[in-house]
Amino acid sequence: MAGLHRGLQNIWDNMQTAKPTIADTSAHAEFIDQIVDAGLDPEDPWVGGYVSVVWERARPFFLSRGLPAHGSKVLEFGCNFGATSVMLASMGANVTAIDINPSYVNIARTNARAYGVSMHTEFLHVGDTRRLPFGDQSFDLVVCNSVLEYVDDEHLDTVLREIDRVLKTGGILFVLGTSNKLWPREVHSGVWLVNYIPSVLDPLLRRIVPKFERGLNPWRLVRSLDGYENLDASDQGKSLMEGKRKTSSPLKCALLQLFGLASTAFGTSLGLLLPSIMVALKKNASSAQTS
Ligand SMILES: C[S@@+](CC[C@H](N)C(=O)[O-])C[C@H]1O[C@@H](n2cnc3c(N)ncnc32)[C@H](O)[C@@H]1O
Structure with a gap:
């Protein structure tokens, strides 16, 4: 019965949206040029193949939460x-996307053109994300995919307050792909124990x-968004x-299921304990933090 349900769910998921493909070859060529100019390798799956990577690895976690709602503001x-952003627009959302790096924003804009989703995407350079150029309660969903761990430690609380300000009451903040400081091996760089060294030694x-990166403390994230429903x-x-069942082996899923039971028993959620943090937080009326 569970197998049948999963099979039907897969068919439904695939019917909902088709994997984005290059719709504008000259925009794609421009994207490749911009990538090379930025000193990056277009053959790197995390560069030229990034849309496929998120489609395969991240999209199942959006679908399983019913995100993004069609026509929603993300x-x-x-x-x-x-x-x-290309993935979310291909799934029917209207996406506004920001980054502190102006050349990445230009590349992202070209990438969206290449995939034919310009109509549903807007890319903005925001040099200091402690202040976002949007009104209160502008978005139904805020997505932070592999980014909060890069925000300067001393800016993080202000950035989270700002994200809270622009998220609608009842909206969702979905954090995923975020390196977890609890783990001995930093997930992006593969460097061991760096997460446990006091941050005063960062310089x-x-x-x-060579590849110094740090994880995010998941408790800091949930504490900063006190009152949000996990x-x-x-x-x-x-x-x-x-x-996970769509992205990991059955053995890994079985182990995660056990780990998940233990995390529930300890009053937390599995995604806060994994090497890459994943958590969907819902802003309740009582959790509005802006004054
Ligand atoms: C790994 S990439 C994010 C990948 C992207 N979310 C995706 O799914 O394709 C990390 C990005 O975070 C950006 N970043 C770093 N600090 C930031 C900050 N304080 N505010 C906003 N973006 C920041 C970097 O410029 C970089 O583009």
């Missing part, structure tokens, strides 16, 4: 080359560790596991 915070570490805790990890 903010992608930290859009890089626009991969997640030194930046000089001696939807992954509310559904006892069902949505997360539904996504």
